[in-house]
Amino acid sequence: MQADQRRAKRLPRAVRERQIMDAAVDVFSRLGFHAASMDEISDVAGISKPMLYAYLGSKEELFATCIRREATRMMEAIAGGVEPDQEPDVQLWSGLRAFFGFVGENRASWQVLHRQASTQGGPFAAELADMRGRAVSLVAALLAQSTQAAPATELEAESLAAALVGAGESLADWWLDHPDEPAGVVAARLMNLVWMGFGDLVKGNIWHPPSRRG
Amino acid sequence: MQADQRRAKRLPRAVRERQIMDAAVDVFSRLGFHAASMDEISDVAGISKPMLYAYLGSKEELFATCIRREATRMMEAIAGGVEPDQEPDVQLWSGLRAFFGFVGENRASWQVLHRQASTQGGPFAAELADMRGRAVSLVAALLAQSTQAAPATELEAESLAAALVGAGESLADWWLDHPDEPAGVVAARLMNLVWMGFGDLVKGNIWHPPSRRG
DNA sequence: CCCTGTACCTACTCGCGAGTAAGACTACTG
DNA sequence: CAGTAGTCTTACTCGCGAGTAGGTACAGGG
Numbered sequence A, B: 001m002q003a004d005q006r007r008a009k010r011l012p013r014a015v016r017e018r019q020i021m022d023a024a025v026d027v028f029s030r031l032g033f034h035a036a037s038m039d040e041i042s043d044v045a046g047i048s049k050p051m052l053y054a055y056l057g058s059k060e061e062l063f064a065t066c067i068r069r070e071a072t073r074m075m076e077a078i079a080g081g082v083e084p085d086q087e088p089d090v091q092l093w094s095g096l097r098a099f100f101g102f103v104g105e106n107r108a109s110w111q112v113l114h115r116q117a118s119t120q121g122g123p124f125a126a127e128l129a130d131m132r133g134r135a136v137s138l139v140a141a142l143l144a145q146s147t148q149a150a151p152a153t154e155l156e157a158e159s160l161a162a163a164l165v166g167a168g169e170s171l172a173d174w175w176l177d178h179p180d181e182p183a184g185v186v187a188a189r190l191m192n193l194v195w196m197g198f199g200d201l202v203k204g205n206i207w208h209p210p211s212r213r214g
Numbered sequence C: 001c002c003c004t005g006t007a008c009c010t011a012c013t014c015g016c017g018a019g020t021a022a023g024a025c026t027a028c029t030g
Numbered sequence D: 001c002a003g004t005a006g007t008c009t010t011a012c013t014c015g016c017g018a019g020t021a022g023g024t025a026c027a028g029g030g
Helices: A013-031 A038-045 A049-056 A059-081 A088-105 A107-119 A123-145 A154-177 A183-202 B013-031 B038-045 B049-056 B059-081 B088-105 B107-119 B123-145 B154-177 B183-202
Strands: none
Touching (some): A013 A059, A038 A049, A038 A059, A049 A059, A059 A088, A059 A107, A059 A123, A088 A107, A088 A123, A088 A154, A088 B183, A107 A154, A123 A154, A154 A183, A154 B154, A154 B183, A183 B088, A183 B154, B013 B038, B013 B049, B013 B059, B038 B049, B049 B059, B059 B088, B059 B107, B059 B123, B088 B107, B088 B154, B088 B183, B107 B123, B107 B154, B123 B154, B154 B183
């Protein structure tokens, strides 16, 4: 681990904390919460274990901090990518693009968020559920906004949003096993699935992004 | 644990194995693989630890066996519910109903399958990925069968299937937090989402099961 | 050149849990 | 009533990993 990077000495606390967080996300994403050991994290970070405890607290605190940091990064990436004041389908499209773009460039973050956090019973699930809830609310609001005509209850919008978020998560996982596909293609597939539906796709009715319209 | 059930003595091996498997699914689903201890499983099963090892082998073997058993149960439930020789949408509908029916009546199984197995790196992921792959293939075949017109590549059908399966998984998780909803309603929502798409739903175009079709 | 504080380390303790040794109890078979 | 085969237990070993005690280097101020 980090054999070549000569042990830089006496760095300020803020820098070390960043290094430790990066190492923790890496290790947690590879091994999961329980299987990851504080020894390995400190090793990857290039410091000794007591430093780790001194700066970031217990293992649980460290993990929760990781989740919070990565969740925030991702929500910001999505929020920054979405284009409000546009048609609902365009908003959804830009959100999907931002989401898959983030996942593609931050696999480790995604692993920590989606795979690890969701299975640990403790306060982590709450942390993760919080972010997930924000994502679902975002989508649910988008749906509700575009659904005056259809008789959709609040619960219905929320469950549909949950399904969509889940589809995105699952497709992101599938993408990890087929990394050759460009992010845009994967995003477009999900867009077509949830906007057009199989019923239309079977008939050859495809959704196109605005640039190709008219 | 199991305080009331008076320790039944000297039962035949097959019966004990069932008890142990049931206890293991219960504990694994509640605590996850790593956090679950063989002591607790043997306790819940009402036997001592050496019996556990004598009958079901190591912790990893036991877990893999649990996954295999529950996965098989679920796939059989779905296969038994789907109606071949029907229109694609009807096949999908019956499959979804069977899936949500199974999840509703086997929460613990679902937890073991979806939440726990997917995060452990070892041979479990393979076990789970195998079942998941079968489900995806099933859906992919259904799509391909109904998609002569659309220019869908094999990869595209598979990724769409992965997205659909993921949507189902996610919606099942959401359902665990909103258990009042009947299975049929939840299944119908997903059916509408993936078959009609938001585009149609927004316009009030709803998919109906065959019984309501003129 | 001491003094205080902060970065940093080696080298432990200690509990938990996977896996086992060695034997005790029961039942059936002759 | 041996013998033997299968059920079942108590009571361990032993390694791994979370968390800590107690100290070493280095930096700046007086």
